[in-house]
Amino acid sequence: MPSSDRPRRPDDRSTHRAPKARSAQRPAERGRTADPARLAAYTVLRAVAGGGYANLELPAELRRRRLRGRDAAFATELTYGTTRLHGIYDRIIAIAADRPVERIDGGVLDSLRLGIHQVLAMRVPPHAAADESVALARQVNGAGAAGLVNAVMRRVTEADLDTWLTRIVPSNAEPLDRLAITTSHPEWIVRALRQALLGHGSATADNVEEGLAALLAADNRPAEVTIAARPGLVEPAELVAAGALAHPVVATAWQLTGGDPGGIAAVRDGRAAVQDAGSQVVALALAAAPVLAGPAGGPVTRVRWLDMCAGPGGKAGLLAALARADGADLVANEIAPHRADLVRQTLRPLMESAPADGPQVTVRVGDGREIGADDPAAYVRVLVDAPCTGLGALRRRPEARWRRSPSDLATLGGLQRQLLISALDAVAPGGVVAYATCSPHLAETSFVVSDVLKKRPDIEQLDARSIVEEVAPEWAGTLGQGPGVQLWPHRHDTDGMFLALLRKHPTA
Numbered sequence: 001m002p003s004s005d006r007p008r009r010p011d012d013r014s015t016h017r018a019p020k021a022r023s024a025q026r027p028a029e030r031g032r033t034a035d036p037a038r039l040a041a042y043t044v045l046r047a048v049a050g051g052g053y054a055n056l057e058l059p060a061e062l063r064r065r066r067l068r069g070r071d072a073a074f075a076t077e078l079t080y081g082t083t084r085l086h087g088i089y090d091r092i093i094a095i096a097a098d099r100p101v102e103r104i105d106g107g108v109l110d111s112l113r114l115g116i117h118q119v120l121a122m123r124v125p126p127h128a129a130a131d132e133s134v135a136l137a138r139q140v141n142g143a144g145a146a147g148l149v150n151a152v153m154r155r156v157t158e159a160d161l162d163t164w165l166t167r168i169v170p171s172n173a174e175p176l177d178r179l180a181i182t183t184s185h186p187e188w189i190v191r192a193l194r195q196a197l198l199g200h201g202s203a204t205a206d207n208v209e210e211g212l213a214a215l216l217a218a219d220n221r222p223a224e225v226t227i228a229a230r231p232g233l234v235e236p237a238e239l240v241a242a243g244a245l246a247h248p249v250v251a252t253a254w255q256l257t258g259g260d261p262g263g264i265a266a267v268r269d270g271r272a273a274v275q276d277a278g279s280q281v282v283a284l285a286l287a288a289a290p291v292l293a294g295p296a297g298g299p300v301t302r303v304r305w306l307d308m309c310a311g312p313g314g315k316a317g318l319l320a321a322l323a324r325a326d327g328a329d330l331v332a333n334e335i336a337p338h339r340a341d342l343v344r345q346t347l348r349p350l351m352e353s354a355p356a357d358g359p360q361v362t363v364r365v366g367d368g369r370e371i372g373a374d375d376p377a378a379y380v381r382v383l384v385d386a387p388c389t390g391l392g393a394l395r396r397r398p399e400a401r402w403r404r405s406p407s408d409l410a411t412l413g414g415l416q417r418q419l420l421i422s423a424l425d426a427v428a429p430g431g432v433v434a435y436a437t438c439s440p441h442l443a444e445t446s447f448v449v450s451d452v453l454k455k456r457p458d459i460e461q462l463d464a465r466s467i468v469e470e471v472a473p474e475w476a477g478t479l480g481q482g483p484g485v486q487l488w489p490h491r492h493d494t495d496g497m498f499l500a501l502l503r504k505h506p507t508a
């Protein structure tokens with residue numbers, strides 16, 4: 001979709017216009033056209049401003065403009081970096097343009113943000129960043145806007161990032177507010193992450209400021225592409241031949257140093273999939289958790305596992321392969337039909353290759369909150385990968401920090417508790433429920449688990465650290481105070497996954 005066709009925000013007074021034919025332009029408007037990588041980044045930023053997601057819009061835009069290799073890498077860093085860091089850039093723009101950013105057209109603001117990111121974060125020479133930004137603005141925002149972009153870029157390039165950081169922080173700012181401004185995070189998120197570091201036992205009062213700064217910095221670094229090799233479906237040699245490197249800690253995880261994961265045959269045909277190593281650990285730990293024989297006197301021959309919130313299917317893909325190896329069926333449930341389609345798509349190789357009389361994989365569309373009542377005590381292992389704020393995955397979802405608000409916690413908190421209660425009802429005596437989030441926020445993690453457990457004498461919480469240490473031995477001693485496990489981008493180079501393992505009493 002061309003940028004000019006994208007839906008606009010109500011506040012977007014964009015002068016977005018298609019480039020004029022050269023002959024129709026006044027001489028002052030003539031100049032080089034913007035280069036495709038910058039145009040791609042601009043188009044994605046406009047789509048994000050209209051409610052889109054950078055990680056979905058960017059690949060489509062790269063394909064549409066046929067950008068590959070270094071151009072694709074440039075467009076990717078430009079899009080993701082600008083989206084993450086525009087909290088800093090908007091304060092710089094307000095000073096350099098001498099007006100609040102709310103008074104600058106949304107499209108022009110994006111052209112400026114992109115220009116500033118190039119010069120302050122990507123080491124593009126100042127004159128090149130300024131010239132390219134003016135060319136972009138002239139093409140997508142119009143000649144008048146190009147004049148403003150020119151003036152602002154000339155002012156911005158007079159100082160380096162450190163100098164600008166000292167200018168944008170008010171002299172009376174509290175330390176946490178200062179950190180929020182200089183790391184481009186909303187202040188409520190900075191406070192919540194600080195509490196999470198302390199609450200999960202991942203930092204002490206003495207070193208929490210250091211840990212917090214490292215975490216916020218990690219949120220602003222691009223995450224490596226990691227893929228999960230689905231056990232039994234792909235051999236290491238195939239991934240090595242495709243240029244992947246074995247993850248230093250997690251056996252199923254492989255890292256790509258560059259290139260498109262879609263170029264790897266095993267990823268294309270669903271024997272491997274893009275998945276953060278922390279997410280892989282959640283699935284591996286659930287599969288490794290010790291279950292106890294129920295009242296029937298021993299494990300049944302073909303047991304069932306459940307992934308209660310499976311869309312789009314990353315963990316279900318790994319769990320399905322692990323369940324098959326264990327002789328178990330997997331039921332992958334998802335409430336949103338279009339996301340259930342994605343689960344079906346990612347599980348297809350496992351569904352199609354299932355032996356007629358062997359472990360089966362099925363996808364169902366439904367509300368996980370009803371499974372406990374509809375299907376009580378039916379599953380030996382249950383994963384609740386709950387809908388959450390995603391505050392642990394900010395490095396991969398560049399716009400998320402600006403979209404979330406504290407009020408999301410109240411809405412999600414009720415749903416998280418209901419899903420966990422349903423999972424505890426759905427699990428068989430002696431079976432294990434894994435409660436996971438890609439957020440370390442205490443209100444979505446430890447508080448949910450402790451609230452639910454208060455009313456469940458039939459459930460014991462396992463020390464997830466020892467089980468995670470089995471699948472990720474090198475992380476021993478880094479997993480917090482237990483019994484839950486919290487992974488961190490700055491310590492484990494994973495998304496900030498939380499995991500609690502809860503076992504139903506065998507005689508319940």
Ligand SMILES: C[S@@+](CC[C@H](N)C(=O)[O-])C[C@H]1O[C@@H](n2cnc3c(N)ncnc32)[C@H](O)[C@@H]1O
Pocket residue numbers: 279308309310311312313314315316333334335336339366367368369385386387388
């Ligand atoms: C964090 S995502 C799960 C990610 C998934 N496990 C993976 O690894 O790809 C949470 C999912 O829960 C789904 N969901 C939300 N409410 C639900 C409900 N009441 N029952 C089942 N699924 C629900 C959402 O649509 C979303 O796909």
